[in-house]
Amino acid sequence: MQFGIFTVGDVTTDPTNGTTPTEYERIKAMVRIALKAEEVGLDVFATGEHHNPPFVPSSPTTMLGYIAARTERLILSTSTTLITTNDPVKIAEDFAMLQHLADGRVDVMMGRGNTGPVYPWFGQDIRQGIPLAIENYALLHELWRKDVVDWKGRFRTPLQGFTSTPRPLDGVPPFVWHGSIRSPEIAEQAAYYGDGFFANNIFWPKEHYMRLIGLYRERYAHYGHGTPEQAIVGLGGQVFMRKNSQDAVREFRPYFDNAPVYGHGPSLEDFTEQTPLTVGSPQQVIDKTLTFREYFGDYQRQLFLMDHAGLPLKTVLEQLDILGEEVVPVLRKEFAKNRPAEVPDAPTHESLLANKPDEVPVEAR
Template sequence: MPVQLGVFTVSDVTPDPTNGVIPSEHQRLMNIVAVAEKAEEIGLDVFALGEHHNPPFVSSSPTTTLGYIAARTSRIILSTATTLITTNDPVKIAEDYSMLQHLSGGRVDLMMGRGNTGPVYPWFGRDIREGINLALENYDLLHRLWREDVVDWQGKFRTPLNGFTSIPRPLDDIPPFVWHGSIRSPQIAEQAAYYGDGFFHNNIFWPIDHTQRMIELYRTRFEHYGHGPASHAIVGLGGQFFMRRNSQDAVREFRPYFDNAPVYGHGPSMEEFTSGTPLTVGSPQQVLERTLGFRQKVGDYQRQLFLIDHAGLPIKTVLEQMDLLGEILPDLRAGLLEGRPADIPDAPTHASLLAASGAQPDDSYRFETGDNVTGLASRTA
């Protein structure tokens, strides 16, 4: 698939401003599952779930939810719309997402990020002033844990590792593909470029010119580090919309949700916000044209995700939005491919990464049984 199209949720539990109804945590989680199933039904490629550890959000354990969704779907890629690389232990990330990778048959990747909630740092014993350094050091360790069977490691922010093997090993020895997500931090764009990973700019709150500058930085540094020409860098974009068949109906219906949304309510008017950011409130044709226009600023890219269920939108409305997205999906795919140079890489998948590695699936177990007292095991010859 040259360009992956999908939706993401940040899992907010927000009152519906039109009637005051607040879903329970249980209902919100079940609604998230319904959105993921609907995403597969309408032919989307990706469903992504955020990670938060504070009200008003509910997604504190994305792998649990994505594992459940994996069992209820068969095709769609399951991702995160941020895995907190700063406050999670990279050892646990390595284990959890390898496990999910196996159980989903390789249908998993993840987006690393620092998150947008300051108090989460002390809750997990971290200092927010070290956010960038945590992101850099933790990912360096995670990258090694997925590529080296036995790791010796020492850093600043966690205890050393001596002869450590992360289990299970990645499926087919192919680590889950990683996107580094950032809105404003050039250090994260640099990190993505250094490793040759993907860079995801979740540009739902920012002018496209800012997005363009961040992606140009990533592309330039991707080429600098020898991963290929800048045009081959792996780029993802965020976006959001609210559609009705008649644009006036979309504006009228979405306005109370916009005006009261925790993230941008009581600020700029909806008209100001839509003119300055990628938010599109209007007809399906307007959403299609606006989205296809992103290429003019950032070049050909590999993943487009839309924020789909937030600000208190009822699940019935969210699923209606997805039906409308499904209707324009063929034209969206065709438009993103029109004029796309043949050498632009497709969006990475487990199958494409395995094929590129030249490796064959191997189900053999290559370790000694180890010592259940010390936990140490050595690689067999």
């Protein structure tokens, strides 16, 4: 099982002292956080993609390429890459390039994006969100698997004899996750291709995500990729920890109360009861995270949201120390217990390369 962190990349004022990081400070902080993730033994760092303030990560492969050069083991991913507004040709090339630079430590999570105004900035129409996600991904899938592509679609100019370059490392396309907050169509898409499905699992009660993941698992089996239990599931999560749970609650409360997404609404206590957010001791985080398996089945990837709502870099790095030293080692051990042998790990470049069908020798073609 893989553990890691995902970041939205928001620039938010720290509500406890009124300071706001500059874009430069925030971008450098995101990199520092990614490096820390590897230092403390996490497996994955994923960055969001946004094109409007107060968010900074508009160019994920630039950032991930820089992080790749300064890490050895960390898998670099996204949360999410906008399959609707990015040209699939550019996604194919950017992530293949990143694969080569990072020696294969790359996967990617596709998402539609839910910020309406972004669509026209890239020449698209939000009313076509789902059809764009479907058609663009179908093209991306082909570009990574066929050296020469002839293609005609509804949303972009046709391609004739086109080769996206560089080709994926070792002829193995990056593994793809499809992230969704609400759309069953995207669960269906992930199942159709045998790709992974990532449920954000942050904003809403677990019942909502149980329905989506249940649908994905069932359809994954329907399309013949394996049993429902073998489908590749990733989950988000959100935690804030201190040794004593009262300290965690006291320190996190002002960030919660003013958070852009859920602030000025329910109390911290109600929200932690109703959603996967955990604020407390490392043991409480372990206990809550272990319940995810009961609700969603054995899964492959757990990402935590750690740097948001104006939390200072120093605090986030402390949180990562606790996560890496006290929480994840226990989770690795506990999740491994009673895990059926047929449930696979999350695919990596190495595992995909090992399972790649034998190439037909050039002479035989």
